[in-house]
Amino acid sequence: MRTQVGIIGAGPAGLVLAHLLARQGIESIVVENRSREYVEARIRAGILEQETAEMLVDTGVGERLQREGIRHDGIYLQWPGTRHHLDFPALCGRSVWVYGQTEVVKDLITERLGAGLPLYFEVSDTSVRDIDSNRPSIGFTDASGAAQTIACDVIVGADGFHGVSRPAIPDALRTTWQRDYPFSWLGILADVPPSTDDLIYAWHPNGFALHSMRSQKLSRLYLQVDPDENLDDWSDDRIWSELATRFEIDGWTLNEGPVLEKLLAPMRSFVSTPMRHGQLFLAGDAAHIVPATGAKGLNLAVADVRLLAKALTAYYDNGSTALLDAYPETALRNVWRKTHFSWWMTTMMHVHGDEFDQQLQLSQLRYVATSEAAARSLAENYTGLPLDEL
Incomplete structure (x- = not known):
């Protein structure tokens, strides 16, 4: 050939x-x-950055994306007692798509x-x-x-x-650079409508949690767990209980439903040149x-x-x-x-890390929530910096 x-x-x-x-x-x-x-x-x-979604649409393979994808104009950052919304279009003029x-x-x-x-x-x-x-x-x-x-x-x-x-x-x-993080994600796909309009990134003393979705009927959720965790030790009831704990906020309820899939994903950074x-x-x-x-x-x-x-x-x-x-x-x-x-x-x-590290994390979260410059930096990077600006 x-x-x-x-x-x-x-x-x-x-x-x-x-x-x-x-x-x-x-x-x-x-x-x-x-x-x-x-x-x-x-x-x-x-999650598709705006330029990725636009490229797929502009080159003729975005028909289903436009019909079934979910546009998101921000995310929530949460820590105990606080859930703060970042408005991406207001901060940087861009959005992301769940597809x-x-x-x-x-x-x-x-x-x-x-x-x-x-x-x-x-x-x-x-x-x-x-x-x-x-x-x-x-x-x-x-x-x-x-x-x-x-x-x-x-x-x-x-x-x-x-x-x-x-x-x-x-x-x-x-030459390679690698960072292995001392935690993994336990992820589930659940047959239940999302409990949120935008993704929730939650810091909690028990560990990180993420509420995402795949459609208006399917939710995808993640828990930070130890890297050597065994999926068999996590019943559906235990998962939902821990998710409810980490996402707890006054006036909001986590929708629960049948778990269709479970997975464990290691976390690492790797670059090779x-x-x-x-x-x-x-x-x-x-x-x-x-x-x-x-x-x-x-x-x-x-x-x-x-x-x-x-x-x-x-x-x-x-x-x-x-x-x-x-x-x-x-x-x-x-x-x-x-x-x-x-x-x-x-x-x-x-x-x-230790409690000192946790206080630094909470300080950083409060800074992003209260500083327009810090929030804009997160929004610009999350939605994707245009290639011609790099």
């Missing part, structure tokens, strides 16, 4: 890139080691397959070859067991933290991971490939390599901005 851009990974990064390239007439082939059913079902992020990553992926797969463009699921033995040359290639075994090779101009590794792309960069050239080696470019979780507190993971992956799509379009339009050469530095500035914001939200909202 021969194509212009070979893409490893059919998550949001790989699929958005393939979609943006197709709109510019640039050929690509996407390979994915999981099945279509698995990719469309895996639970991930659910699950699974739904974004479904929309992109439907669009690509409907257009008859190549997307291979359930591949194995994937490898990248000759990335230091002008004739790189991707090798893999397809679902039928046949060995395949894709010759391409450029390879984009969007195959996640455990993929083959990042390790293809020589160890001596790679370089994001380019030869003709191999990294995007999304292949290069970086952020804790979910800041709602940046999906949006950061999309930002990477928006930069790459622009750079590849310039290359194929007029032969210019300037944007491709600049990609590692340009993308990394955005990676560290979102990594910092995610770290800041995580360390402000999660109970850790």
